[in-house]
Amino acid sequence: MGDVTALAEEQLSALAAIVGADRVLDGPAGAEQYGRDWTRAHVPAPCAVVLPGSIAEVQSVVRYARRAGLAIVPSGGRTGLSAGAVAARGELVLVLDRLNGIDDFSPVDRTVRCGAGVVTAELQAYAEAKGLFYPVDFASAGSSQVGGNVATNAGGIKVIRHGMTRDWVVGVKLVTGTGELLDLNRGLIKNNAGYDLRHLVIGSEGTLGVIVEVTVSLADPPGDLAVMVLGVPDLGAIMDVLHCARGRLELHAFEFFSEEALARVVEHQELQRPFDTAAPFYALLEFAQPDEAALEAAMAVFEETVEQGWVLDGCVSQSVAQAQSLWRLREDISETISRWTPYKNDISTRVSDVPGFLAEVDAVVSEHYPDFQIIWFGHIGDGNVHLNVLKPDELPMDEFQARCGEVSRWVFEIVQRHGGSVSAEHGVGLLKKEYLSYSRSETEIELMRGIKRVFDPDGIMNPGKIFDL
Amino acid sequence: MGDVTALAEEQLSALAAIVGADRVLDGPAGAEQYGRDWTRAHVPAPCAVVLPGSIAEVQSVVRYARRAGLAIVPSGGRTGLSAGAVAARGELVLVLDRLNGIDDFSPVDRTVRCGAGVVTAELQAYAEAKGLFYPVDFASAGSSQVGGNVATNAGGIKVIRHGMTRDWVVGVKLVTGTGELLDLNRGLIKNNAGYDLRHLVIGSEGTLGVIVEVTVSLADPPGDLAVMVLGVPDLGAIMDVLHCARGRLELHAFEFFSEEALARVVEHQELQRPFDTAAPFYALLEFAQPDEAALEAAMAVFEETVEQGWVLDGCVSQSVAQAQSLWRLREDISETISRWTPYKNDISTRVSDVPGFLAEVDAVVSEHYPDFQIIWFGHIGDGNVHLNVLKPDELPMDEFQARCGEVSRWVFEIVQRHGGSVSAEHGVGLLKKEYLSYSRSETEIELMRGIKRVFDPDGIMNPGKIFDL
Numbered sequence: 001m002g003d004v005t006a007l008a009e010e011q012l013s014a015l016a017a018i019v020g021a022d023r024v025l026d027g028p029a030g031a032e033q034y035g036r037d038w039t040r041a042h043v044p045a046p047c048a049v050v051l052p053g054s055i056a057e058v059q060s061v062v063r064y065a066r067r068a069g070l071a072i073v074p075s076g077g078r079t080g081l082s083a084g085a086v087a088a089r090g091e092l093v094l095v096l097d098r099l100n101g102i103d104d105f106s107p108v109d110r111t112v113r114c115g116a117g118v119v120t121a122e123l124q125a126y127a128e129a130k131g132l133f134y135p136v137d138f139a140s141a142g143s144s145q146v147g148g149n150v151a152t153n154a155g156g157i158k159v160i161r162h163g164m165t166r167d168w169v170v171g172v173k174l175v176t177g178t179g180e181l182l183d184l185n186r187g188l189i190k191n192n193a194g195y196d197l198r199h200l201v202i203g204s205e206g207t208l209g210v211i212v213e214v215t216v217s218l219a220d221p222p223g224d225l226a227v228m229v230l231g232v233p234d235l236g237a238i239m240d241v242l243h244c245a246r247g248r249l250e251l252h253a254f255e256f257f258s259e260e261a262l263a264r265v266v267e268h269q270e271l272q273r274p275f276d277t278a279a280p281f282y283a284l285l286e287f288a289q290p291d292e293a294a295l296e297a298a299m300a301v302f303e304e305t306v307e308q309g310w311v312l313d314g315c316v317s318q319s320v321a322q323a324q325s326l327w328r329l330r331e332d333i334s335e336t337i338s339r340w341t342p343y344k345n346d347i348s349t350r351v352s353d354v355p356g357f358l359a360e361v362d363a364v365v366s367e368h369y370p371d372f373q374i375i376w377f378g379h380i381g382d383g384n385v386h387l388n389v390l391k392p393d394e395l396p397m398d399e400f401q402a403r404c405g406e407v408s409r410w411v412f413e414i415v416q417r418h419g420g421s422v423s424a425e426h427g428v429g430l431l432k433k434e435y436l437s438y439s440r441s442e443t444e445i446e447l448m449r450g451i452k453r454v455f456d457p458d459g460i461m462n463p464g465k466i467f468d469l
Numbered sequence: 470m471g472d473v474t475a476l477a478e479e480q481l482s483a484l485a486a487i488v489g490a491d492r493v494l495d496g497p498a499g500a501e502q503y504g505r506d507w508t509r510a511h512v513p514a515p516c517a518v519v520l521p522g523s524i525a526e527v528q529s530v531v532r533y534a535r536r537a538g539l540a541i542v543p544s545g546g547r548t549g550l551s552a553g554a555v556a557a558r559g560e561l562v563l564v565l566d567r568l569n570g571i572d573d574f575s576p577v578d579r580t581v582r583c584g585a586g587v588v589t590a591e592l593q594a595y596a597e598a599k600g601l602f603y604p605v606d607f608a609s610a611g612s613s614q615v616g617g618n619v620a621t622n623a624g625g626i627k628v629i630r631h632g633m634t635r636d637w638v639v640g641v642k643l644v645t646g647t648g649e650l651l652d653l654n655r656g657l658i659k660n661n662a663g664y665d666l667r668h669l670v671i672g673s674e675g676t677l678g679v680i681v682e683v684t685v686s687l688a689d690p691p692g693d694l695a696v697m698v699l700g701v702p703d704l705g706a707i708m709d710v711l712h713c714a715r716g717r718l719e720l721h722a723f724e725f726f727s728e729e730a731l732a733r734v735v736e737h738q739e740l741q742r743p744f745d746t747a748a749p750f751y752a753l754l755e756f757a758q759p760d761e762a763a764l765e766a767a768m769a770v771f772e773e774t775v776e777q778g779w780v781l782d783g784c785v786s787q788s789v790a791q792a793q794s795l796w797r798l799r800e801d802i803s804e805t806i807s808r809w810t811p812y813k814n815d816i817s818t819r820v821s822d823v824p825g826f827l828a829e830v831d832a833v834v835s836e837h838y839p840d841f842q843i844i845w846f847g848h849i850g851d852g853n854v855h856l857n858v859l860k861p862d863e864l865p866m867d868e869f870q871a872r873c874g875e876v877s878r879w880v881f882e883i884v885q886r887h888g889g890s891v892s893a894e895h896g897v898g899l900l901k902k903e904y905l906s907y908s909r910s911e912t913e914i915e916l917m918r919g920i921k922r923v924f925d926p927d928g929i930m931n932p933g934k935i936f937d938l
Binding site for chain 1: 622624635
């Protein structure tokens with residue numbers, strides 16, 4: 001527990017006058033609860049926590065903070081993995097929990113308006129009750145909030161079919177660093193009237209202002225889906241499988257994991273191997289199966305990829321329960337390997353670059369640290385891989401962490417050579433700030449700083465996240 | 470022909486040293502050819518026209534222009550309808566025609582890299598030759614260029630299925646107002662490393678810099694499509710039809726036109742009415758028809774909508790030729806009514822707001838000018854309507870134009886009340902600059918100005934377009 005920077009009594013009173021006395025928390029409990037995200041490297045130390053109950057209150061808080069010279073950290077579900085919602089330097093935490101209304105559903109427009117504090121799973125359930133579907137889904141859907149999803153452009157496991165959060169946002173309300181309210185795009189599908197500031201806000205991690213409301217569009221329910229798991233001899237073959245399957249199957253997910261990952265999941269989660277043949281890598285394909293023709297197409301893909309030597313063995317789900325079991329082989333990896341306190345990295349390249357990228361990372365890590373075991377898995381159909389390096393049991397944690405700092409540099413240098421991204425879906429926050437220049441040129445970073453100054457001239461909105469001013 | 474503002478001999482020499490002497494045009498012919506778009510309200514008067522042959526030459530031209538205090542108008546296919554590519558104030562026209570390479574096609578990534586000067590139809594043909602599909606399509610595809618499409622976020626007739634140009638851009642290279650080259654997003658699907666400047670550039674109409682290269686993603690070919698035309702008693706019924714059809718048909722287009730539009734097209738284009746029953750409005754649905762089940766679904770939609778009283782009569786294409794004939798009923802409207810030199814406006818609201826919006830515009834126009842005939846048509850499934858007011862034969866043109874100025878104000882006031890857009894797909898340019906505040910708040914416009922200053926501190930990039938600095 002870090003020191004909680006104290007606010008003067010008059011400052012607390014001023015905030016209480018805006019949001020109500022019981023909505024201002026200035027003790028360690030509030031700091032602990034609201035002062036950080038799922039990362040644990042930073043000790044929370046906000047000056048106070050406020051829970052406004054309306055957009056107008058958010059504006060008033062921001063205006064007060066600006067006058068008082070306080071920095072603001074917007075706080076949603078705090079499930080972030082890059083320390084974007086950490087308040088470790090005496091910031092005022094602005095909690096969006098109370099802006100949690102879902103309304104203005106339009107069946108014709110297929111849109112619905114959400115307060116920033118609506119939990120992702122609530123939105124998903126709301127859409128389902130309307131016979132529709134909110135397709136952005138990921139492990140933290142039960143506690144992440146819509147505003148935070150937009151602030152970080154959350155991705156997940158269905159991106160190959162449904163895209164990122166960005167693709168479902170048709171309106172955003174933002175309170176800028178000067179307390180002005182922007183009502184961006186207002187649910188329009190076609191709107192070419194000046195710069196699309198909505199897209200600038202999406203993924204800006206709270207540095208341009210506080211997202212207070214989001215209008216999302218909803219999709220048709222996905223219908224029946226089937227899962228196929230294929231064992232492949234190498235990653236190049238996975239690219240061939242992807243190329244073969246696309247255009248013939250309606251892919252909803254195209255994931256991969258290594259034999260090292262599968263072996264651990266099967267051992268520790270009491271799961272069955274999908275088939276007897278062990279393979280260096282596995283592809284997991286989820287695809288729409290509305291009718292027999294779709295299953296025949298899947299079988300044709302399987303046969304053709306086996307014939308070509310791209311696939312060693314495979315299986316396809318015959319029921320929803322089997323599909324779920326096959327998914328667990330992929331989804332349980334993270335939890336399974338957590339006992340080895342792995343070094344993790346979330347990066348992307350162009351899809352076709354993934355095999356080369358992985359080979360280079362494997363080579364450099366095994367050259368320097370032959371005892372390091374790398375577990376690969378991720379959304380390979382989007383070019384997004386999760387790199388996990390397991391800590392050797394005998395290696396002290398601090399030594400492991402020091403070596404992983406080196407690994408980061410090597411990985412990001414390889415990312416840079418491939419023109420990839422140092423953060424595929426988790427954002428930059430504090431965690432990857434020092435590595436941003438591996439993905440973005442100095443000119444781009446300087447432009448970002450300039451844009452931030454336009455939205456937030458005094459630099460009070462989540463300062464120090466993504467880049468330093 | 471306007472005056473061509475002369476450059477000093479040394480300035481022409483400096484430009485010739487960059488691009489070659491025969492690539493600098495300083496006479497009226499070059500001005501006439503490259504100095505304006507499809508709008509005709511402005512007289513071209515550039516100081517010169519340059520045709521660089523590489524990105525490096527574009528950078529050099531921009532840097533020279535900055536030093537020499539010259540404004541630049543980037544020039545693509547010049548098919549714009551908002552005077553975004555007009556050089557009427559002594560600007561230097563920077564023509565992208567020679568940046569016309571298509572390369573780096575990746576079958577796994579399904580992406581291809583285009584110079585800004587690649588003609589849309591060439592890209593479409595390229596994709597088709599690869600067994601894929603570039604789905605953004607519109608009337609000017611034969612001469613519009615990819616860079617211009619991105620600069621204006623071009624839409625078109627398949628937006629309900631495939632989105633706008635924005636949705637297909639996975640990479641953009643931009644030369645900023647300082648001559649710096651940005652390489653934005655580089656073909657990545659997942660990239661949450663800082664602000665997505667790519668989306669800021671898309672639709673910025675040349676005011677942030679010169680788009681020199683674009684990487685687009687390609688789709689599966691659409692397969693067999695069928696067309697259904699339905700006569701409806703009112704616009705509310707079209708909303709019901711849309712709601713009924715969505716989720717049951719894979720809609721590729723959902724267009725509408727009025728009886729007034731249909732009557733003129735049938736008379737002047739020697740086309741057949743789709744069916745005998747006349748109706749106030751018609752919906753045109755294009756939908757995927759991969760199999761018998763899809764056709765059965767379409768017939769079920771037809772029967773249900775007739776039963777509900779939402780549809781008076783209808784027909785469905787039985788062949789590709791019939792589908793094309795039905796499309797002509799919609800696509801030939803613009804050309805057909807051009808003989809009445811119509812006042813045109815391209816606006817959008819949320820889809821569900823269209824009926825109310827149209828009724829209000831009809832009411833105010835007919836109240837003040839009962840002899841004005843309004844022809845409505847457009848992409849109603851996207852909330853995008855094209856308003857056309859025909860000039861009464863007896864009314865002198867200048868009087869008609871003056872009255873249409875009034876109509877514009879009324880229309881934009883109604884757009885504003887509905888939270889709509891003063892420009893759905895054509896952009897702002899010079900044409901709608903004075904109306905931008907009906908769609909964007911003063912705060913937003915001030916933010917746009919600030920962003921422009923960040924990219925273009927000396928204000929040389931297409932100044933005066935979208936907004937004045």
